[in-house]
Amino acid sequence: MRAASDTFRGPVRVAVFAAMVAALGVLPPIPLPVIPVPITAQTLGVMLAGLLLGPRRGAEALALFLLLVALGFPLLAGGRGGLSVFAGPSAGFLIAYPFAAAATGWASRRVWTTYAFWRGFACALLGGVVVVYAFGIPWLATVGGLTLAQAAIGSAVFLPGDLVKAILAAVIAGIVRRGYPALQP
Amino acid sequence: MMRAVYTPGDSSVHRVSAAAKLAFLAATAVAVAAGGPNALVVVAVIVAAAWVRAGIGARPLFQSLRPMAAILIAIFLAQVWLRDVPGAALLVAKLAVLVAVAALVSATTKVSDMLETLERVLAPLRRVGVNAEHVAFLTVLAIRFVPALFRIGAEVREAQRARGLERSPVAAIVPMLIRALREGDDVAEALAARGWAPR
Structure with missing residues (x-):
């Protein structure tokens, strides 16, 4: 019975997390001292999807989120949406989301039984920072006619915010795993 | 129900099928990316004409371009520094026109029509597990x-x-x-x- 109900819960959680990433986009921006760029919580949703749903469901959730945006819902932070966001120079950072969630989920599968803050943090960094930048920076360089170094320097302003989000994701995933044991596969 | 970027209307542009508009978007993307200034001007004129016919006002365009303004300006300045002003202007104009085409498609196509088209496109992928x-x-x-x-x-x-x-x-x-x-x-x-x- 338990196994049967999980086959239903999994796909529904994919839809729940796609909506969750949208809801994180309207959270008030997390204020950071020193850095002028306001950070939004949307990539936090990418990291959380990987940490809490695992690689496959996490990637599906983010692909579904991008699909909602492409269909025309303005769910990206700042109320952006529609096909035009995929035509812009920073589209690579978006396209990366499902792959980032998959990477974080893949890594977190290996630490699931003995979850610890620093492990969750490392998993969140791998997907939410390494993979996201690995897509976003070359894309920006290609579309904007820049060298990789220039695109990387331009993207570096978001790095402190992303590190904060990886810390938050690891803390939140730890609490939610303890507070919602039904999540355990 | 949430609001989409779709702007209701009954223009000839609204009535074109979602599949045709998506195909147009793909074709213009290739033309703009691979073509030179001439292709860009042709696409820009077509899109401007379609935009006027759609009667959706400038708001969808403004809403799409404004969040990208900072990055487009940064790219323009970097291109001026790397190459020259005409080259920089051409690249940024290409990006802006592409964004405009995409914004036009999203602003004149219902979410339900988009979803239906997606379902039809994905149907043959059943064999590979989709x-x-x-x-x-x-x-x-x-x-x-x-x-x-x-x-x-x-x-x-x-x-x-x-x-x-x-x-x-x-x-x-x-x-x-x-x-x-x-x-x-x-x-x-x-x-x-x-x-x-x-x-």
């Missing part, structure tokens, strides 16, 4: 969850403000996640009871 109906079902389910999650988020933030925790992202997100997961599991239960079979 179930178009499953994708469409999850999409509709997610559309249903978005307002629910916005509501849960607002309620949690209000509750944490009463506790003086409005500056703590953890205190905002943890209860939101747990409530959302619980609501999702309830829906899964209900779907199971009604005989829904995932894949």
Whole structure:
């Protein structure tokens, strides 16, 4: 019975997390001292999807989120949406989301039984920072006619915010795993 | 129901099928990316004419371009520094026109038409394990969850403000996640009871 109900819960959680990433986009921006760029919580949703749903469901959730945006819902932070966001120079950072969630989920599968803050943090960094930048920076360089170094320097302003989000994701995933044991596969 | 970037209307542009508009978008993307200034001018004129016919006003264009303004200006300045002013202007104009075409398609096509087209495009992929109906079902389910999650988020933030925790992202997100997961599991239960079979 338990196994049967999980086959239903999994796909529904994919839809729940796609909506969750949208809801994180309207959270008030997390204020950071020193850095002028306001950070939004949307990539936090990418990291959380990987940490809490695992690689496959996490990637599906983010692909579904991008699909909602492409269909025309303005769910990206700042109320952006529609096909035009995929035509812009920073589209690579978006396209990366499902792959980032998959990477974080893949890594977190290996630490699931003995979850610890620093492990969750490392998993969140791998997907939410390494993979996201690995897509976003070359894309920006290609579309904007820049060298990789220039695109990387331009993207570096978001790095402190992303590190904060990886810390938050690891803390939140730890609490939610303890507070919602039904999540355990 | 949430608002989409679709701008209601009954123009000839609105009535063109979603599939045709998406094909047009793909074709212009290739033409703009691979072509020179001439191709760009042709595409820009076509899009401007279609935009006027659609009668949707300048708002969708403004809403699409404004969030990208900073990055487009940065690219322009970098290109001026790397190459020359005409080259920089051409590249930024190409990007802006591409964004405009995409914005036009999204502003004149209903979400339901987009989804229907997607279902039709995915249907032949059944052989490689993609179930178009499953994708469409999850999409509709997610559309249903978005307002629910916005509501849960607002309620949690209000509750944490009463506790003086409005500056703590953890205190905002943890209860939101747990409530959302619980609501999702309830829906899964209900779907199971009604005989829904995932894949």
